[in-house]
Amino acid sequence: MGYDKPLPILNEDTRSFWNGCREHQLRFQKCTDCGHIRWPVSFICPKCHSQHTEWIVAGGRGKIYTFVVYHVAYHPGFEKDLPYVVAIVELEEGPHILTNIVCCSPDEVQCDMQVELTWDDITEEFSLPKFTPVS
């Protein structure tokens, strides 16, 4: 059976990020003027409004800033996953990224829990950055 959940939409803003994911690299824009590392992708730096950026690869470690447990599937593709965890992870490099916490029971998830990156290869074209508690 094919993948039945929403897929990332590629455009000029998002392409570099998702192409990085396909190569199992978590890439973020870093402002070359003020050094701010940002997500989501944007044309100008939200801190200093500079348009100069370079891409960095994040180390994939961080902690859970906040999370929720879905008990309702708002999209049919997620019904079989219930209950599942959506979290905002605060990466060591700074950005907060919305993601899933996997490979542990929702009951074990806590704010400030240390987590690390794991890749979910959903199609040939896309891999999703998800997180799992640091063992």
Added chain:
Amino acid sequence: MLDAGLCNYVVVSYGRSALSSGIMLRMLRESKTHEGVFGHFGATAGYALAARRAMHTFRTGPETWKQIAVGQRKWANLNPRAMMHDRTMTFGDYYNARWLVEPFRLFDNCLISDGGRAYVVTSAERARDLRHPPVLIMGMGQHNPSCDIEQATHMAGPTGAQKAGDMAFRMADITRDDIDACEIYDCFTYTVEITLQDYGFFGPGEGEDWFQGGTIEPGGRMPVNTSGGQLSEGYFMGLTQLTEAVMQLMDRGAERQLGPATSTKKPEIILCSDNGGILQSHSCTIVRRS
């Protein structure tokens, strides 16, 4: 516009078949590209993320939120127009309701409604000649943290309510002690708590004690959302709050009228809040009896 003489009357209105058309439910289920990829959809989960962070930051959770849900339902039981007029709610009912997106149960969520609200703004001078007693705007404030919820660090406060409230109080030249009742934007129970907390009615984590004993209910010392609010009357965006404040100050509240009818203080001044996005924009309006 009124001050500048561009117009004499402004009608502010909202009307929508939000329930029967299904449009609100579709809006609540929509998601931005990279959020839907991870199964993240809509407002309930966005506010639940904020509420969970608050549970980590200070003492709050269902013990606090149940008092908001149940307290507002008691007001709805006095309001024949409320969708939940005929349904009572106990703390047990609150806990027994199903999870939607944890930490939110069903009754932490507002309603979806068909209907509308409107009010007319004109000069105080013109208003004095009208059939109903006018209600005067004392103060207004706005603050919009505006940051995407994914990057937000204000979700456990201070939200935009703090600066918007300060601004409105300053313009009105009054303090919190002068407020007789509050009509607080209540898309979710937590929104009521964090808004009152950011206005300074209680300190972070003191909400559970502050709400205890029916503070916001009929007979309480600080009535909140006296129509039942969006949790128990109906969802008409920020007009839910402002129109209820105006009706109360015109003494048109019937069974739920603040004053002797509900064993509360006859109101002179009411504070209203409005809120947009996921705690991304906030406005505060203070109104008074003329």
